[in-house]
Amino acid sequence: MAGTSPSSTSSRPAVETRQLGRVYKSRKDVVVALQGIDLSVKQGELFGVLGPNGAGKTTLIKILVTLLLPTSGQAWVDGLDVVKDYRALRHRISMVSGGENAGYGLLRVREQLWLFSQLYGMSSAAARRRIDELLERLGLAEVGNRTIAGLSSGMRQKMSLVRGLMTDPRVIFLDEPTVALDVGAARDVRNEVRRWMGEDPTRTVILTTHYMQEADELCDRVAIVNRGEVIAHGTPQALKQQVDEDVIVDLQLEPGRPLLDALRAIEGVGAASAREEDGIDRFSLLLADDAVLPRVLTTVEGSGRRVTGLVRRQPTLEDAFVKLVGRSLHEEDSSGDGA
Amino acid sequence: MGLAIVRGWQGYWVAVRLGWAISSNWTRPFLFIVYSILRPISMALILAVMYTVITHNSAAARPYLAFLIIGTAFWSFIQEGVSEFATGILEDRGRYHMLKYTYLAPLGFPVFLVGRASSKLASASASVVIVLLVGTFALGLPINPLTIDYPLLVLACLLAFVAIMAFSITLSMVLLAGRDSHGYGEIMAQFLYLFSGAIFPISLLPGPLAWLASLSPLGYWLELCRRAILHGRVYEMFPQLSDGEVLARLVAAVAGTVVLGYFTYLLSDRMARRRGYIDMESSW
Ligand SMILES: Nc1ncnc2c1ncn2[C@@H]1O[C@H](COP(=O)(O)OP(=O)(O)OP(=O)(O)O)[C@@H](O)[C@H]1O
Ligand SMILES: [Mg+2]
Numbered sequence: 374m375a376g377t378s379p380s381s382t383s384s385r386p387a388v389e390t391r392q393l394g395r396v397y398k399s400r401k402d403v404v405v406a407l408q409g410i411d412l413s414v415k416q417g418e419l420f421g422v423l424g425p426n427g428a429g430k431t432t433l434i435k436i437l438v439t440l441l442l443p444t445s446g447q448a449w450v451d452g453l454d455v456v457k458d459y460r461a462l463r464h465r466i467s468m469v470s471g472g473e474n475a476g477y478g479l480l481r482v483r484e485q486l487w488l489f490s491q492l493y494g495m496s497s498a499a500a501r502r503r504i505d506e507l508l509e510r511l512g513l514a515e516v517g518n519r520t521i522a523g524l525s526s527g528m529r530q531k532m533s534l535v536r537g538l539m540t541d542p543r544v545i546f547l548d549e550p551t552v553a554l555d556v557g558a559a560r561d562v563r564n565e566v567r568r569w570m571g572e573d574p575t576r577t578v579i580l581t582t583h584y585m586q587e588a589d590e591l592c593d594r595v596a597i598v599n600r601g602e603v604i605a606h607g608t609p610q611a612l613k614q615q616v617d618e619d620v621i622v623d624l625q626l627e628p629g630r631p632l633l634d635a636l637r638a639i640e641g642v643g644a645a646s647a648r649e650e651d652g653i654d655r656f657s658l659l660l661a662d663d664a665v666l667p668r669v670l671t672t673v674e675g676s677g678r679r680v681t682g683l684v685r686r687q688p689t690l691e692d693a694f695v696k697l698v699g700r701s702l703h704e705e706d707s708s709g710d711g712a
Numbered sequence: 713m714g715l716a717i718v719r720g721w722q723g724y725w726v727a728v729r730l731g732w733a734i735s736s737n738w739t740r741p742f743l744f745i746v747y748s749i750l751r752p753i754s755m756a757l758i759l760a761v762m763y764t765v766i767t768h769n770s771a772a773a774r775p776y777l778a779f780l781i782i783g784t785a786f787w788s789f790i791q792e793g794v795s796e797f798a799t800g801i802l803e804d805r806g807r808y809h810m811l812k813y814t815y816l817a818p819l820g821f822p823v824f825l826v827g828r829a830s831s832k833l834a835s836a837s838a839s840v841v842i843v844l845l846v847g848t849f850a851l852g853l854p855i856n857p858l859t860i861d862y863p864l865l866v867l868a869c870l871l872a873f874v875a876i877m878a879f880s881i882t883l884s885m886v887l888l889a890g891r892d893s894h895g896y897g898e899i900m901a902q903f904l905y906l907f908s909g910a911i912f913p914i915s916l917l918p919g920p921l922a923w924l925a926s927l928s929p930l931g932y933w934l935e936l937c938r939r940a941i942l943h944g945r946v947y948e949m950f951p952q953l954s955d956g957e958v959l960a961r962l963v964a965a966v967a968g969t970v971v972l973g974y975f976t977y978l979l980s981d982r983m984a985r986r987r988g989y990i991d992m993e994s995s996w
Contacts, residue, residue: 397988435988440812442985464818475809477734484733491726492817492824494719536813 385452387577388414393446406432407601417574421592422581429601430581438468451543469537471549478522493540507535527558547580585691599698616688620660625682641665646701723819727827748839756784779947782938783910785843791901792832797880798897800828801887812991826877861940868936875929875966878973885980888989913949929965
């Protein structure tokens, strides 16, 4: 359990899981969505859960917010058991999911938020103040009196964030809060999350994301989840150190025959990922040392493809991810099982 | 404790307001006219016409005609209450994507759903009044607003509403497991229609069903409504029972339904969390 501090310090962990697992059974098949998850998140931490599609991120969040029962193991949020103490726990948490266009379309933004605050037992006046303040900060003050149906999906997503933050939960769970947002809106969301945490140093955020850079910049600590298991966790810095020894090379090629598997087969290539941008194939390679590079270039030439660019660069969280998982976040899982 | 009750009450009213704002027929004139006026009136008229044709409109048949019309009129409570409950679950999940958030709110999900369904009481009451007016003027029922026993009527209807909500909660598992938002409420309401003595006395049901129906509060409620409105001039399902005895049975049956609703809710809530129903998307 490198990277986690013992929970004997004055404050209890905000989130703790022990051998947490979840299996989905249906008539047709059995999906192991999570298994053996051991996590400990400190109060005041902004903790990221990073993983490809189908990794089990949403399942983890659903269990922690008491929407879903685990099928094995245990979990505590703010010291409360998510299975036994679920009613008490609901007073102390909230959840926001990105990319779902939630909201009662006929209501006005302020009206819906206020109605919601009342389901949380907030005093009406305090709720109105808080809502105005948060709308203002997220740049939604002008649309506060518009009906929700008239909002863009990005505005709706920000409104959902206001709903999550306004009740001042001890722990807030954000499931891909910036998915499908434009750059500016995503930045507003990230800034607001940071600022909200700053208001009280014991507030905790658990956030899932697809975006490496977001995790790297925003999160104090990150867990990388793949096919239901935590395969690494630590600060983004510590995770990047996993690839410190490696030589990281970005290679640009003109389009041609598929090459990824051939590159991965070369001895000394720790991991390789590819993506296409503007008709150019970009490969990222993790090499054991500089001596591997000539072998790579020989393979590329052998395949008849032309190199248009080659740079050596600093490791990113993405590189650590690729090394650990064996593929990039955006690449389909080709091994068949799981997602 | 006291504060919790105050907060719970506020939350309930907010849910009423929400139901009112987003799905009350009352606020949407077209839907209101179709669902709360035209539908109950046509239901009542179809039954009335069939019945008067069969009985050649004889004077002896009048008490039973009154039975039919009052039963059908008050049926709106069940129709709208159960449907709105179903809508509260299925539309909030499938259409508004809000169910998981309202479900997780500390207010408590049943209180929220009951609040939303309560928003239909006004339009349901309006449709009762309209059908009774039609009954009085078009079908010549001897209803006189000045001789109605209002306290008995209101008490019976409040109790019935509690029972309808408890019954809906009992069925919430079926709703949560359901994938689309159409039909469930209607089907449940139709099912209750047969069991509640709305159009025929429950004693006409086959043995075991009659026994089941005698445990349900709905028959006693409709009986009290009929007596409160047309005492002595309406066919009675329980002629051997006094008003007080029918009321006592209503209270007992409502209490039973509430207990049943409570325990089935605990079970279905757990099952919903085990199976992940609360935020199930139709794609699953
Ligand atoms: N209700 C369900 N029934 C059956 N299988 C499910 C259900 N929900 C999720 N799964 C499966 O469990 C696995 C984990 O899903 P989950 O939604 O937790 O992943 P995720 O990491 O959130 O993915 P994404 O990045 O796409 O949101 C997937 O294989 C998914 O198909
Ligand atoms: Mg997800």
